[in-house]
Amino acid sequence: MNFLIADTFTASFNRLSGPDQKAVKASVFDLQMDPGGNGLQLHRIDASKDPNFWSARVNRDIRLIVHKTGDSLLVAYVGRHDDAYAWAERRRIEAHPRTGAVQIVEVRERVEDVAPPATFDLVFPAPAEAKGKETGSTALFSSLDDDSLLSIGVPADWLADVRTATEDGFFALTAHLPAEASEALLEYAANGRFPAPAPPPTVADPFAHPDASRRIRLIADQKELEQALAYPWEKWGVFLHPSQRALVERSFSGPARVAGSAGTGKTIVAIHRAVRLARDNAHAKVLLASFSDPLAAELSKKAHVLAPETGGVVRRITTASFRSIAEQMFQLEHGVRPRIAGDAVLRDRLRGATASAGLKGFSERFLLSEWTHVVDAWGLTSLDAYSTVQRMGRKSRLGPNQRARLWPVFQAVREALTAERATTWASVFAGLADALSERQKKPFDHVVVDEAQDLAPAELRFFAALAPAGADGLFLSGDLGQRIFQHPFSWASLGVDVRGRSHTLKVCYRTSQQIRRAADRLLPTVLRDTDGLEDERRGIVSVFEGPPPEVKSLDTVAAEAAAVRDTVEAWLRDGIAPHEIGLFVRTRQFVARARAAIADLPGAAEMTAAPMSLAKGLEFRAVVVMACDEGVLPLDERVADAADEAELDDIYETERRLLYVACTRAREHLLLTGVAPTSEYLADFTT
Numbered sequence: 001m002n003f004l005i006a007d008t009f010t011a012s013f014n015r016l017s018g019p020d021q022k023a024v025k026a027s028v029f030d031l032q033m034d035p036g037g038n039g040l041q042l043h044r045i046d047a048s049k050d051p052n053f054w055s056a057r058v059n060r061d062i063r064l065i066v067h068k069t070g071d072s073l074l075v076a077y078v079g080r081h082d083d084a085y086a087w088a089e090r091r092r093i094e095a096h097p098r099t100g101a102v103q104i105v106e107v108r109e110r111v112e113d114v115a116p117p118a119t120f121d122l123v124f125p126a127p128a129e130a131k132g133k134e135t136g137s138t139a140l141f142s143s144l145d146d147d148s149l150l151s152i153g154v155p156a157d158w159l160a161d162v163r164t165a166t167e168d169g170f171f172a173l174t175a176h177l178p179a180e181a182s183e184a185l186l187e188y189a190a191n192g193r194f195p196a197p198a199p200p201p202t203v204a205d206p207f208a209h210p211d212a213s214r215r216i217r218l219i220a221d222q223k224e225l226e227q228a229l230a231y232p233w234e235k236w237g238v239f240l241h242p243s244q245r246a247l248v249e250r251s252f253s254g255p256a257r258v259a260g261s262a263g264t265g266k267t268i269v270a271i272h273r274a275v276r277l278a279r280d281n282a283h284a285k286v287l288l289a290s291f292s293d294p295l296a297a298e299l300s301k302k303a304h305v306l307a308p309e310t311g312g313v314v315r316r317i318t319t320a321s322f323r324s325i326a327e328q329m330f331q332l333e334h335g336v337r338p339r340i341a342g343d344a345v346l347r348d349r350l351r352g353a354t355a356s357a358g359l360k361g362f363s364e365r366f367l368l369s370e371w372t373h374v375v376d377a378w379g380l381t382s383l384d385a386y387s388t389v390q391r392m393g394r395k396s397r398l399g400p401n402q403r404a405r406l407w408p409v410f411q412a413v414r415e416a417l418t419a420e421r422a423t424t425w426a427s428v429f430a431g432l433a434d435a436l437s438e439r440q441k442k443p444f445d446h447v448v449v450d451e452a453q454d455l456a457p458a459e460l461r462f463f464a465a466l467a468p469a470g471a472d473g474l475f476l477s478g479d480l481g482q483r484i485f486q487h488p489f490s491w492a493s494l495g496v497d498v499r500g501r502s503h504t505l506k507v508c509y510r511t512s513q514q515i516r517r518a519a520d521r522l523l524p525t526v527l528r529d530t531d532g533l534e535d536e537r538r539g540i541v542s543v544f545e546g547p548p549p550e551v552k553s554l555d556t557v558a559a560e561a562a563a564v565r566d567t568v569e570a571w572l573r574d575g576i577a578p579h580e581i582g583l584f585v586r587t588r589q590f591v592a593r594a595r596a597a598i599a600d601l602p603g604a605a606e607m608t609a610a611p612m613s614l615a616k617g618l619e620f621r622a623v624v625v626m627a628c629d630e631g632v633l634p635l636d637e638r639v640a641d642a643a644d645e646a647e648l649d650d651i652y653e654t655e656r657r658l659l660y661v662a663c664t665r666a667r668e669h670l671l672l673t674g675v676a677p678t679s680e681y682l683a684d685f686t687t
């Protein structure tokens, strides 16, 4: 008999107290051992339209709802007695007549509350089919016939409701529909088309249909059940979107990439893929790398969720930050750690060299940036090389004469570093890339890199050289819209050509529809990388909705602090825990302004207050982005350094992306504040 669990069970389990969860786990294990349910007092739920719903007694209070058929037992829900019975009485489980996927369907006639709720600040762009629409009361799907609605998995008894749904009532309705149907409707409302239908299953098993296997998982053995129950709140551990699953399972003939806006699950795909690769080959060594040490630590935690220690899988997955894995490799190669010259040292050497060369007319910041992003990033060692290098992302044009004047300075810096036996990260990565690319035997069989949009050229070459060049050697996950540390460059020119092997995720799991759409307005709808790959950002749907983001322009710093304090206090009152709150500001100097605003609130120390550049990869239930003042965002110092119009544009775009990253850390609540006159970017949120 097949033993299955549904995501409705996982979600309901998550709402129980610790002791109740423990008791439920014991009962679910018992059920798996003995699907007959002896000892659990199985009772058929007579009031349910579906005769296959049974309740199992966990303890005095708690009932487990299971769905039993001749060949399967599905654990569907858990809750207090009355709640559990009511849930089962309002549901039926059946294969959809058209798609063939098993669905947990709400029985239409038992749902009384489908009437439109309070008006939402609706989030759709002008719906494709809603020409002439003026209010939120126009039917969104009236032009769709039964056939189309059935093809996306709308249950037959909900067809009429869907056809009469208006913007105002839409989310209330979709809460009752199977997720594949509501996602498809959302996409239709946003883009005027349906997503590509899920491919039919190869076997005629309704549970094996991709739409079903996203929400109902077959549990093969006790170990799998342990995993599913150990981290039930990490839904992604068990239930992946089909587009995510495809990227995890698929074999790619060369380097491949997953893209997608913030919160679409790129990191989740990267982790699943690393675990999948390690599982598939018991000898494979896998590297799972991310931008910083804290992000790498998060990857490691999540990899453990997917592959508990016992399997021996995690041992073969090395999680590391870009720099820490390079440092380890450097030590293996040279027996010592690299002596890295930091920015302060570089600035000092640049200053010295500029003075010696009598060079005038270039700011210190420009010189450091030119060194970091051009000379050092590309490992240039001669004037010839510097004269011909394409200064990608450095839009200011530097003529041959200017380059010739600058070169002695950079050469002197390089010589000074060599004399001091110091090096730079770019040199470390480049040296390792050169050494490793010569080798037949590579340190890893598969390399998976998250936050790949911020890889520097030498870093990309390094990761490409760490694993064999063939199939499934290199997998990169990243979002061009979140590139904040690197200038763009051609991956293909460095031998990492992901064209034809690049896929974009479109379902956002982190951020509410309202916040995501507002944040999306900060970026162009299509981003293009240097190799011509397009990242289409329209048509993203969030799986839930929430209050719209708030933007407040205040007259003084004190008034801003008071506004932030009031909002954060309200969040705390609403049950949001202090550690679920993050405050972001443009630079370190403004962290004190954020801290001061929340200083007297309970749990203030547990709230995160950090510069936007550290927001990458994090997430919070509620986020404040503070100090969005004119002159701070974009940052005056950066703007002042722009060599020309083109470089100015580039700075403006990077600053926008920083704000985008900070805003998309929010799941449910987002507040942006600034002291008037505020940042010009804030206007994008309200228009």
Ligand SMILES: Nc1ncnc2c1ncn2[C@@H]1O[C@H](COP(=O)(O)OP(=O)(O)OP(=O)(O)O)[C@@H](O)[C@H]1O
Pocket: 235, 236, 239, 240, 241, 244, 260, 261, 262, 263, 264, 265, 266, 267, 268, 269, 479, 482, 508, 509, 510, 616, 617, 618, 619, 664
């Ligand atoms: N299939 C899924 N089911 C449930 N939750 C998911 C799923 N995929 C991702 N999530 C959740 O969505 C959130 C965002 O996922 P993740 O961090 O992987 O996105 P991302 O695309 O890497 O985001 P960013 O680019 O902003 O770093 C996380 O909380 C993750 O647990």
